[in-house]
Amino acid sequence: MYFSRNTDFVAQLLLNLRYRRLRTSHLVIFNFVIHLPGMFTPMWSKRARLVFFYLCVILVLTFIFVHFLFNGNRFQVTFRHKKVAIAVTRAKYMPLSKHDLLCELKNRVWFKTLPSTEGPFKALNYSLLEPKNTLYQLHHDGFKTCAAVMNSAAILGSNLGEEIDSHDAVMRFNNAPLSEEYRADIGVKTTLRLMNSQLLADPSFNFFTDPIYRNITMIVWDPAAYTGDMEEWYQNPDANFFSSYEQRRRMFPRENLYITDPRFYWELWDVLQENTEAMIHPNPPSSGFQGIAVMLSLCDQLDVYEFVPSERISMKCHYYEKWKLNPACTLGWWHDLRAEKYFILRMNQGTKDDITKKGKVTLSGYRANDCKATSHAPALTSLNRGLQLPSRN
Structure with missing residues (x-):
């Protein structure tokens, strides 16, 4: 009760x-x-x-x-874009429509890999370590249907595994296991895995030996300053993962392992803040929110599972943890999960019943929507190394 x-x-x-x-x-x-x-x-x-x-x-x-x-303003965030002024009165706040929200993302937020031609990465010849193809070159045809499966414990008992695996591409997060005991609920198919840098830096995650990190596309991100100082980031990463990345690339040179350009997730943060009436935490968006943005750029349709919680909402953090109770995993603390969840909920094209019963939000991808280009469009920036918009089938 x-x-x-x-x-x-x-x-x-x-x-x-x-x-x-x-x-x-x-x-x-x-x-x-x-x-x-x-x-x-x-x-x-x-x-x-x-x-x-x-x-x-x-x-x-x-x-x-x-x-x-x-932990005040650790990442030196100075809000740049003023399309939706945060200081305006409530009466002047005008939320965007579903389509306009998607176009804000499409025109401004595209995944970017490590800027290997800048700062310390140029001197260290990181361009020789990077995968031959960019993410968009690797998946140049994109996908029609995609799923992004969160690690929430609320997915337990859902019996959604078969539905999840029926998608053309599936993204999973961090160290989420695919053990037999969970497969009825989460499935097993994995196309991409987005991870925070702790997984590379901490040996307890077995990044070099665990099979869940093999034969897939992997994206790793590490919190960096809003100002985008690459030298400072390389010298003082949030987790000491660069050496592990270098080692892994030399071990598996044909593997598709990408490091995120910090400007990607701060551009995503900008859009989130501009479309949230209250001030949000000056920290990078969560792995889940970043992953959704990546998949929107690759897919015609994206089903997101347990980002917005279902009726099975749990105070337990992850589906693979036995006893740990932590409401911050659903409600947020370091990441502003409430703002992220509400943003995604505003874009939902599915039914309320899908959210209640399945914890599923259905989003229309970049490729399925025509948006008027703006000065923030990816084709007009020099930050998108080798960026190619996936073609539609």
């Missing part, structure tokens, strides 16, 4: 992200704390639940204080 109430609260919150100027992460946490005593202590006395509630509030306040003390 208590969990059901909290599920309704979370769903309502995600559907009403635009609401107030109060930082959404704080509101989410405080609402979660308010529900916590009722969720886990239904047999306790009112006094005991009240004490537990205040202890939770103190813990949350301490966490928020420490977070802002040490």
